[in-house]
Amino acid sequence: MEYRQLGRTDLKVSSLYLGTMTWGEQNSEAEAFAQIERAKAYGINFMDTAEMYPVPPRAETYSATETIIGNWFAKRGDRADWVLASKVAGPGNGISHIRGGNLKHNREHITAALDASLKRLRTDWVDLYQLHWPERSTNFFGQLGYAHKDEDFTPLQETLEVLGEQVKAGKIRHIGLSNETPWGTMKFLQLADQLGLPRAVSIQNPYNLLNRSFEVGLAEVAIREQCGLLAYSPMAFGMLSGKYEGGARPANARITLFSRFTRYTNPQTQSACSRYVKLAREHELSPAQMALAFVTAQPFVTSNIIGATSLEQLEENLGSSELVLSPEVLEAIAAIHKDQPNPAP
Numbered sequence: 001m002e003y004r005q006l007g008r009t010d011l012k013v014s015s016l017y018l019g020t021m022t023w024g025e026q027n028s029e030a031e032a033f034a035q036i037e038r039a040k041a042y043g044i045n046f047m048d049t050a051e052m053y054p055v056p057p058r059a060e061t062y063s064a065t066e067t068i069i070g071n072w073f074a075k076r077g078d079r080a081d082w083v084l085a086s087k088v089a090g091p092g093n094g095i096s097h098i099r100g101g102n103l104k105h106n107r108e109h110i111t112a113a114l115d116a117s118l119k120r121l122r123t124d125w126v127d128l129y130q131l132h133w134p135e136r137s138t139n140f141f142g143q144l145g146y147a148h149k150d151e152d153f154t155p156l157q158e159t160l161e162v163l164g165e166q167v168k169a170g171k172i173r174h175i176g177l178s179n180e181t182p183w184g185t186m187k188f189l190q191l192a193d194q195l196g197l198p199r200a201v202s203i204q205n206p207y208n209l210l211n212r213s214f215e216v217g218l219a220e221v222a223i224r225e226q227c228g229l230l231a232y233s234p235m236a237f238g239m240l241s242g243k244y245e246g247g248a249r250p251a252n253a254r255i256t257l258f259s260r261f262t263r264y265t266n267p268q269t270q271s272a273c274s275r276y277v278k279l280a281r282e283h284e285l286s287p288a289q290m291a292l293a294f295v296t297a298q299p300f301v302t303s304n305i306i307g308a309t310s311l312e313q314l315e316e317n318l319g320s321s322e323l324v325l326s327p328e329v330l331e332a333i334a335a336i337h338k339d340q341p342n343p344a345p
Contacts, residue, residue, distance in 0.1 A: 001043030001321060004302050006083070007201025008226050009174055011127065013046040013083050015296050016321055017230060019307035020047065024064025025054035026252065026309045032068045033075075035314055040081070042318045046303055048204075048230070050087035050132055051117050052095060056258055059097035063120055070122035085128035085230075086121070087178060087204075088113040090135050105135045105159040114171055129163065129172040130204055133179035140179035142263050142345055156187055160197040167198050176230070178204035182217035189225055200227050202302055207231040209240055209276050209291055210269055210344040212337065219300040228302030231295050236264040236344060240291035242277040244270075252309065268343035275336045283329055288313075292320035294333060 003012040018039045023032040053065035073079045088110055089095060091103045103109055114129065133140050136153040166172045175198045177185055185203055192199040207214045207229060214229060222228050235241055237254055249256040255265060280287040296304040308314035
């Protein structure tokens with residue numbers, strides 16, 4: 001396992017990052033424990049969660065994922081072995097069950113969210129605390145065509161000041177962004193440098209063969225500002241594994257279970273996906289491993305978030321860390337991308 005520096009910190013994190021958003025919905029606690037154990041044995045030391053998890057968010061399962069992780073730490077006593085990340089939710093539809101809805105990145109909401117997460121996680125600190133998505137209206141979760149709105153949102157300086165208070169209190173070691181834009185990322189970094197406030201060490205955005213929009217604008221920021229990408233959805237909700245080819249809908253698979261997830265199922269995406277899957281099989285590669293290896297190898301990526309609902313899937317994902325794509329495969333990937341760029345932004 002390769003380990004990479006997290007931003008400008010002294011933390012070294014594994015190039016693969018254990019995702020947890022299925023725990024408490026598609027996975028039981030016992031299954032989650034098995035995944036943690038296997039990932040740790042393989043060398044993963046980085047685990048990602050959020051107050052909102054599991055996904056899709058429901059009042060009935062709210063916070064189950066963090067509770068499972070906390071139960072693991074209570075049972076195994078290995079909290080210090082992990083670089084643990086969590087997130088505070090922002091405003092949006094479908095999450096009115098979190099603090100009554102109308103969420104803000106202000107002192108009230110950040111403090112309440114963090115304290116509740118620490119209690120569930122059974123720890124005194126999180127190594128990385130991220131703003132799950134912007135409070136303001138902007139382009140994230142696949143939204144195209146920026147439409148400006150004059151609106152009131154918590155000033156970014158205020159958000160940083162609150163996070164800084166939590167860093168001084170020892171509850172957070174470092175802060176990160178998620179689903180953020182180039183403007184938002186640079187503004188947060190600028191304010192931090194000007195005012196001596198915590199500097200974002202990472203940005204967790206989607207990145208995969210079907211959505212390489214991060215490369216436009218944010219990739220340069222990630223490298224020059226040492227605010228590397230923590231890539232989520234590297235297999236496009238499993239589409240790039242090939243298991244949905246030909247319209248297949250395997251039992252208990254995410255897209256099979258939850259019809260709301262349509263970001264990676266439009267006709268253009270399915271067409272491009274089939275080409276990537278075919279390419280992998282022509283070179284006797286696992287489509288899943290090819291997709292993951294491509295993401296992990298990018299110079300702006302700090303860590304690649306893998307998720308699985310079975311140990312078999314997890315094992316295949318872990319194996320991607322040993323795959324180096326040949327120049328021939330990379331050339332073919334580039335050709336497909338040029339022909340069908342970002343069908344699922």
